[in-house]
Amino acid sequence: MRLYLSQDAAAKALGAEATAAAIRAAAPGVDLVRTGARGMVWLEPLLEVEAPEGRLAFGPVTAAEVPDLFAEGVPGASHPRCLGPTEALPWMKRQTRLTFARCGVIDPLDLAAYEAHGGLAGLRRALGMTPEAICAEVTESGLRGRGGAGFPTGIKWNTVRQTHADRKYIVCNADEGDSGTFADRMLMEGDPFCLIEGMAIAGRAVGADRGFVYLRSEYPDAIRVMQVAVDRARAAGLLGPSLLGSGQAFEIEIRVGAGAYVCGEETSLLNSLEGKRPVVRAKPPLPALQGLFGRPTVVNNVISLASVPVILAGGATFYAGFGLGRSRGTVPLQIAGNVKFGGLFEAAFGLSLFEIIDDIGGGTASGRPVKAVQVGGPLGAYFPRDLFDTPFGYEEFAGQEGLIGHAGIVVFDDTVDMLAQARFAMEFCAVESCGKCTPCRIGSVRGVEVVDRIARGEPGQIALLRDLCETMKFGSLCALGGFTPYPVLSALTHFPEDFDRARRAA
Amino acid sequence: MPASPEPDLVVAETRAILADHSAREGPLLPVLHAVQARFGHLPRAALPVIAEALALSRAEVHGVASFYHDFREAPAGCQVVKLCRAEACQAVGARELAEHAQARLGIGWGETTPDGSVTLEPVFCLGLCACGPAALVDGDVVGRLTPEGFDRLVAS
Ligand SMILES: Cc1cc2nc3c(=O)[nH]c(=O)nc-3n(C[C@H](O)[C@H](O)[C@H](O)COP(=O)(O)O)c2cc1C
Ligand code: SF4
Numbered sequence: 140m141r142l143y144l145s146q147d148a149a150a151k152a153l154g155a156e157a158t159a160a161a162i163r164a165a166a167p168g169v170d171l172v173r174t175g176a177r178g179m180v181w182l183e184p185l186l187e188v189e190a191p192e193g194r195l196a197f198g199p200v201t202a203a204e205v206p207d208l209f210a211e212g213v214p215g216a217s218h219p220r221c222l223g224p225t226e227a228l229p230w231m232k233r234q235t236r237l238t239f240a241r242c243g244v245i246d247p248l249d250l251a252a253y254e255a256h257g258g259l260a261g262l263r264r265a266l267g268m269t270p271e272a273i274c275a276e277v278t279e280s281g282l283r284g285r286g287g288a289g290f291p292t293g294i295k296w297n298t299v300r301q302t303h304a305d306r307k308y309i310v311c312n313a314d315e316g317d318s319g320t321f322a323d324r325m326l327m328e329g330d331p332f333c334l335i336e337g338m339a340i341a342g343r344a345v346g347a348d349r350g351f352v353y354l355r356s357e358y359p360d361a362i363r364v365m366q367v368a369v370d371r372a373r374a375a376g377l378l379g380p381s382l383l384g385s386g387q388a389f390e391i392e393i394r395v396g397a398g399a400y401v402c403g404e405e406t407s408l409l410n411s412l413e414g415k416r417p418v419v420r421a422k423p424p425l426p427a428l429q430g431l432f433g434r435p436t437v438v439n440n441v442i443s444l445a446s447v448p449v450i451l452a453g454g455a456t457f458y459a460g461f462g463l464g465r466s467r468g469t470v471p472l473q474i475a476g477n478v479k480f481g482g483l484f485e486a487a488f489g490l491s492l493f494e495i496i497d498d499i500g501g502g503t504a505s506g507r508p509v510k511a512v513q514v515g516g517p518l519g520a521y522f523p524r525d526l527f528d529t530p531f532g533y534e535e536f537a538g539q540e541g542l543i544g545h546a547g548i549v550v551f552d553d554t555v556d557m558l559a560q561a562r563f564a565m566e567f568c569a570v571e572s573c574g575k576c577t578p579c580r581i582g583s584v585r586g587v588e589v590v591d592r593i594a595r596g597e598p599g600q601i602a603l604l605r606d607l608c609e610t611m612k613f614g615s616l617c618a619l620g621g622f623t624p625y626p627v628l629s630a631l632t633h634f635p636e637d638f639d640r641a642r643r644a645a
Numbered sequence: 646m647p648a649s650p651e652p653d654l655v656v657a658e659t660r661a662i663l664a665d666h667s668a669r670e671g672p673l674l675p676v677l678h679a680v681q682a683r684f685g686h687l688p689r690a691a692l693p694v695i696a697e698a699l700a701l702s703r704a705e706v707h708g709v710a711s712f713y714h715d716f717r718e719a720p721a722g723c724q725v726v727k728l729c730r731a732e733a734c735q736a737v738g739a740r741e742l743a744e745h746a747q748a749r750l751g752i753g754w755g756e757t758t759p760d761g762s763v764t765l766e767p768v769f770c771l772g773l774c775a776c777g778p779a780a781l782v783d784g785d786v787v788g789r790l791t792p793e794g795f796d797r798l799v800a801s
Contacts, residue, residue, distance in 0.1 A: 152773050152788030180775035318731030321772035356715055357771050359784050395678055397713035400769060414673030416708045432670065474775065476736035481775025513732055549733045
């Protein structure tokens with residue numbers, strides 16, 4: 140009898156290890172496979188039981204509940220706590236799992252299972268194509284960077300491909316610093332070979348034989364899984380001097396960050412990898428031309444790279460068939476914060492925030508009304524309910540003075556004080572600024588002071604805050620200083636009552 | 646609180662770590678991690694050794710190490726509790742939890758209790774944003790942490 144239980148950090152954080160131990164004690168003979176996560180965080184620890192009709196879901200299952208659940212042996216479909224087949228749950232059925240197809244399904248470190256579930260088909264096809272054709276295929280798929288800026292991935296690759304150098308690099312940006320995001324973590328913990336395969340395809344496409352995964356230190360579980368996956372891939376010939384016997388070489392090294400948000404910015408990340416002080420570099424030169432150690436470098440987000448295998452396996456037209464406008468394919472929405480059904484939901488671009496928050500997310504966990512959602516991390520705008528009909532797409536969000544960023548969506552109920560959120564945005568920028576530009580370094584410190592004066596009801600400060608935001612927007616080298624005004628100004632514009640409290644009380 | 650290691654030991658072990666990393670491109674960050682993993686902090690005596698081996702100035706090594714939140718100049722307490730302060734956790738009570746934690750331990754961010762038992766650090770996101778407030782306790786993840794849960798964690 141085979142059972143499945145996630146070993147993803149979110150499952151562990153909710154007690155999966157204790158649940159696993161309790162299951163082993165209650166049913167010593169069973170085969171308990173530890174998988175990645177399905178993404179339904181509210182059901183974790185989620186236990187799945189193999190059955191003829193598919194895997195049956197039970198969750199959340201705490202260690203204390205295990206003896207009861209297993210009182211009459213391994214529970215089946217007739218058990219009152221059975222939620223039915225996992226794949227038939229509305230949350231799963233409504234998704235288009237392309238990038239996360241295997242996540243939560245297989246043992247993440249089982250290469251045979253990876254292949255049995257469609258893995259390596261993309262790389263095999265790529266190894267038979269010219270580098271030019273691979274770049275063209277990725278361009279035609281419409282894939283844009285999932286790290287935030289939304290630059291077309293195929294065009295970036297083609298630039299690196301056409302640049303001549305003695306050495307080129309593939310750098311995977313696994314710094315995932317945005318609050319409300321965990322897609323990179325879930326993918327690396329749940330399907331690490333998919334990222335390795337995507338990087339290997341990128342290497343083939345641009346003529347790079349070396350890759351780095353820059354993985355944040357805040358993700359100890361992902362670091363462990365990725366490290367083992369790289370070792371196993373090497374042992375199996377999926378990395379090394381001749382990928383799958385093709386003669387194409389590719390190596391990957393895992394590098395651990397050290398707790399600096401700005402290192403997610405690609406040029407700061409490159410400096411960090413080089414061992415330099417990770418201040419942001421001025422562009423040009425683009426990393427595609429002069430990146431790591433001055434060599435042409437592809438810097439891509441985890442999800443961008445992990446979406447490439449399915450694009451190569453299924454074809455550009457298949458992938459581009461999903462989505463909305465210039466946002467093609469699928470996006471792993473990460474529904475977080477004060478939300479009833481939180482987790483990762485992969486869908487074609489185009490859902491509205493209403494559908495995402497009310498329908499899929501089920502509203503707040505506290506049961507109170509939703510007041511605001513922040514989309515796209517600490518540099519993303521706060522959206523009020525009146526803007527919830529905005530469809531999820533790069534241009535659509537930019538049109539509302541917002542951004543989709545890495546597709547994290549943080550829900551707040553009506554107890555949130557938007558002035559405190561604006562203050563936090565400025566404080567975060569002040570703490571994490573690399574220090575290169577005055578508007579970012581000094582402006583953010585001033586911003587905190589000005590918000591505090593607004594809180595005390597001092598007159599004229601709101602205009603000052605708006606001016607300061609303008610200066611930061613236009614005088615900052617990177618999006619840390621340049622986009623911090625988004626959360627600040629959106630809070631001010633959409634929730635003016637929270638900035639007027641002291642004055643009204645007076 | 647653990648005593649600072651002997652400078653001779655630091656020098657010898659830092660040299661060994663540098664030798665282990667000599668084949669790497671851009672070895673400074675992994676070396677700093679390895680030294681901190683070995684000693685629990687970056688001992689002052691390690692910096693000139695690293696600088697010399699990598700042909701950098703001491704100021705450069707210090708400039709890199711001090712940029713990051715992860716590296717410490719002094720040993721931490723026996724237990725290191727990192728509480729998430731980012732927005733997704735704020736939405737479910739992280740601010741209140743942080744206030745409780747500081748009051749209960751009688752220390753601020755980045756400080757260690759006088760008996761050396763607990764170091765409290767802020768962290769901006771652990772990727773546990775759908776099960777906050779989140780914490781990392783000696784490298785282990787904790788979700789939906791309540792003030793009572795925090796008290797149990799630090800008491801154990
Ligand atoms: C302050 C700052 C932080 C960033 N953090 C990340 C990050 O954690 N992960 C990421 O993939 N991109 C991050 N980016 C975007 C990167 O600079 C870059 O656009 C991205 O890695 C390119 O990959 P993509 O085209 O696949 O998205 C950040 C940008 C800025 C300005
Ligand atoms: S905007 Fe801020 S983080 Fe970005 S380069 Fe300037 S100082 Fe550094």
